Amino acid sequence: MAIVLSFLIALPVLAWTDAVAWPVALALLGAGGWIAIIGFLDDHGHIAARWRLLAHFGGAIWALFWIGGMAPISLFGLEFNLGWFGYVIGAFYLVWMLNLYNFMDGIDGLASIEAICACVGACLVYWIAGHTSLAIAPLVLAMAVLGFLVWNFPPAKIFMGDAGSGFLGIVLAVMSLYAAWTNPLFLWAWLILLGVFIVDATFTLIRRLLRGDKVYEAHRSHGYQYASRKYGSHRAVTLAITAINLLWLVPVAILVVMQYLDGVAGLVLAYVPLVLLAFKYHAGELEVAGKA
Template sequence: MNMWWFLPAVAVVALFLTGALRQYALARSIIDIPNARSSHVVPTPRGGGVAIVVSFLLSLILATSMGFVAWPLTLALLGAGTGIAVLGFLDDHGHIVARWRLLGHFVAAIWALFWVGGLPPLTFFGFAFDLGWIGHALAVVYLVWLLNLYNFMDGIDGIASVEAICVCLGATLLYWLTGNEVLAMLPLLLAFAVAGFLYWNLPTARIFMGDAGSGFLGITLGVLSLQAAWVAPQLLWSWLILLGVFIVDATWTLLRRLLRGDKVYEAHRSHAYQFASRQFKKHLPVTLTVGAINLCWLLSIALLVGAGRVDGFLGVLIAYTPLAILAVKFNAGAKE
């Protein structure tokens, strides 16, 4: 079986499964009710991200059984992704105390790193550095932060889905241009799974992703970035660039709230994209702008870094500078 023909089927499964999950959420009253911290004004079902999880993991198992994906990577994604999705699903149904969620996040990250081999040597301006156990610890923090920031950034219609699709398709193009086509299957499968869900999540959303979907996307993208780094160190920098919109907005907001002494685990609406959506009074312009930034700015720099024409660390600085300016312009982290 040619796996490339399987891609549309993944999208179709996610599409219909999301519709079924919407009916389930409505029947069980799993609804996000708008409040002072919400960016939406209409009660909306949540938990649709489970469709992404199921369609991607089923396709992952099939791809692995056919020899397209190595089992260690599959075990990393299957174990960590399932754990995070279950934890998020339970939290969507009833609140789980933050410390227990965070413990689960660290367990999932350690599991994933065990199977992918930890953090590979990093390159800075042509020099390779093996950070050893310190690097592995940093990689755990990286995965935990990525899955949490993806949850933080899933606050308006379509934004988390559009980000995931742009990042995955950007990584696929990067792999193709750098001669690493063997890595392209999983980002493509994930992009098509998210595309099936996006039909239901475009403004005005008929269902939200929920913690199960956003956390799963965050840790899955993180694991794929570490896998790429073992193939070619500069590819990790390219992934960080592709994820720049979410990384800069979430990190800038978190640091500013920490410095102000806010309880960072409490819900808020102080990300740059949230201020922007209130300024424009619509979600769609902000979501489309995120896609445009990914495709027109970040992708080009990621490709240059992946091809070895620009140093990875320098590429990140170049890519993130205008994103930081946007974060300042839209008051990321300011009091609401």
């Protein structure tokens, strides 16, 4: 809750001083606060999966209302306006992002490091593109998470729970959709920056669906979980993913925004090694006793 409260308290101040636009501030306050409450209640009791999902879509709809849905998508130099269908895609995108972030919060420091790397990468992208005003919100979020990471870095003394991970997931996703209204390439940049989480979670989900697993049940079959068991270290995996983010994904995102790479081409380039790593570390495979 420290991440949630510090960021949400800062948002109105930033909006009143015109550092952050009111529409995105209201989107983040409402959706982020609501998802954090649902996560907090689930952390301290239990909310049935169907009601959690309904609440998640409620938060997504609130955010989309304030930011105006999805901006036109840039594909191979052409822009496509999705109209009302953009709201549908946007809602599913926001709900998936908040849930995958929850799924990926399974070892010490990982969800914190991912948020910081993505936010710092986005700030760098905005600066290079000449839209530094967009960097304020992700920069403040990165600072809030950095304060939490002091105690969350492996071996962790505190944990964020569903309240923190779901909050981070939807806030990062809302910021990515909002930035696309300024430049459609910014959405591709965010998808690249969050690639480690998106690929591992999506790859794992697809494998479990194909196997007929109950995907809403807890499991330990994500690639990063297999890797942490193989090497016997949360710290090693968290630091390795930090390196992937900073040395691979951030440079690819910059190339996309500088238009040296098309958004789709950049996404494929960024994701191919991540998919190979998902295979290597058995993401989504059936958990077998004794398997690394």
